[in-house]
Amino acid sequence: MAGGSWAYFDPEYETLSIRINPPRVSVDNTSYKDYTLVKVDSVNRHGILLEVVQILTDLDLIITKAYISSDGGWFMDVFHVTDQQGNKITDETIGYIEKALGPKGQTGDGLKNWTGKRIGVHSVGNHATVELIGRDRPGLLSEVSAVLTNLHFNVLAAEVWTHNMRIACILHVNNDDTTSRAVDDPVRLSILEEQLKNILGGGEDDENVARTNFSMGFTHIDRRLHQMFTADTADRDTEGSVMRVEADFPHFKPKITVERCEEKGYLVVTVQCRDRAKLMFDIVCTLTDMQFVVFHATISSDGPHASQEYYIRHMNDHARDTEGENERVAKCLEAAIQRRASEGLTLELCAKDRVGLLSEATRILRENGLSVTRAGVTTVGEKAVNVFYVRDASGNAVDVKTIETLRKEIGKTMVLNVKTDPSQNAKAPETSGWSKASFFFGSLLERFRT
Incomplete structure (x- = not known):
């Protein structure tokens, strides 16, 4: 409107809640004999779960169990982790986790996507x-x-x-x-x-x-x-070509279901498959890039098998309950799990x-x-x-x-x-x-x- 004026917007306002309530990280390496307990409490924002899981997996840690909750604008995670040999983690690793996930490591910017040009180096x-x-x-x-x-x-x-x-x-x-x-x-x-x-x-x-x-x-x-x-194979993954890949990698055939929770408006995603390193990362990464928010999750591995359950909604705060959308989520997760299978x-x-x-x-x-x-x-x-x-x-x-x-x-x-x-x-x-x-x-x- 001509002659109108825009209200002033402080660019630091978006990170205000994080600066007022910085993340709290607790690493308990003494209470349990077989694993280290990592707890993260923080203001909730899109992509924060992926950031946490990414840091833990980049440190070569195995996540044996995890409990996620982020209702009410607050993010609370509990992870049971070990090193690659199944032992509790060292003090050096604990220090890095506390630094990376703590207030100084959380900038509030989240993880960004970089879209590349069609041809380029x-x-x-x-x-x-x-x-x-x-x-x-x-x-x-x-x-x-x-x-x-x-x-x-x-x-x-x-x-x-x-x-x-x-x-x-x-x-x-x-x-x-x-x-x-x-x-x-x-x-x-x-x-x-x-x-x-x-x-x-x-x-x-x-x-x-x-x-x-x-x-x-x-x-x-x-x-x-x-x-x-x-971006390259979305059509192939959702049009049944994954079935051919399953024959090539029978040990990595995941069982995935996507159902609607009418009471809370969630999509409930359950994954059962052979456990492996980075399994949780691959699933959370895919859900995040599909613009889903994980509100609750339970992760558990029992011997060679893994069971994971996620309660998710789209970023626009409603679950798409069409059969086609549910199938797309299942197929994209299946493809993400199988890409790393060898x-x-x-x-x-x-x-x-x-x-x-x-x-x-x-x-x-x-x-x-x-x-x-x-x-x-x-x-x-x-x-x-x-x-x-x-x-x-x-x-x-x-x-x-x-x-x-x-x-x-x-x-x-x-x-x-x-x-x-x-x-x-x-x-x-x-x-x-x-x-x-x-x-x-x-x-x-x-x-x-x-």
Whole structure:
């Protein structure tokens, strides 16, 4: 309205309640023999549950039980946690939890989504973060890593997931030590972008179009992979193609139900499946990105099995009770659980970091007829650790002779550790973040040092 005026809005008002009532964190490491109790009380806001779960899982902690309540504008969480070996956590970890979840660690900004451009490679400091998604095929990761090697990019960290015949990959790269060119050289990045685009294939009008994206600033790598897959395969996941994947991963077939609670207006989501590391994170991440708020939840693991129940509403404060919406929630959760599921052979490789190491490892796997279903790459000092979940080109278990051939070829330049049937290990150790891989590799590094 002409001549009107707008009321003054203080940008700090949104965080006022958090500053007046800062989060309270209590870590009890003495009352219980078998686990550590972590309690978090805070003003409620969208995404806070994901933040808490994300911090706990990034510390490699196993959440055996959890109780969530956030009615009345106040968020209250209780977690029973252990380390990867099933022991109570150390004082050092307790200090980090209290700092990360306490008043100084809570900014009130929540977790943000970064939407990438359709085509692009973005430089962050001395590192470039490259996001790829496209149709999966045998040897694709080998081709991608070969392009990076030819252009003299070194892979510092990477995460690769495959699902529904699609592959999503995030790579953290920098230059090799022999060039003075900056990692954000627009010419090099343009060449990298074009070559990766050609490898991934797919045209602008192809429903299976490949994308090379970039993220603005820091984003949590596991959450970003979930977002990439959700945006790319929403139609496939909700139109029944997940049924084919279930045949490939029978041990990871979750049972999910979504029902309406008429009395309180909630959607009640129950999940029963084989327990594993990061299961709660994957579910909470998916619900949060689907704009659901978790009001109550009960999490429990009994041996190899997990049972989780969530009472949720949309952010607009009502539950969508249509049959189609309920099915969509169930299918999206099912897909999120299965993306991290891997069966077959696990290869852990450790060697001195150098440009072309990932290319060499994936080339050997490809030449021996192996297909990578999931992978994690990291560097710790001068050491590089690559972890691959592999199957043969037909999707079957890897032959013993192939394993021996791998030992002979890879063992010349790298320390190799082989694990069979990781699906039987319900809590296979995993970690996350840019500074470390999504796999537990401490013992392998010790072997390499000796």
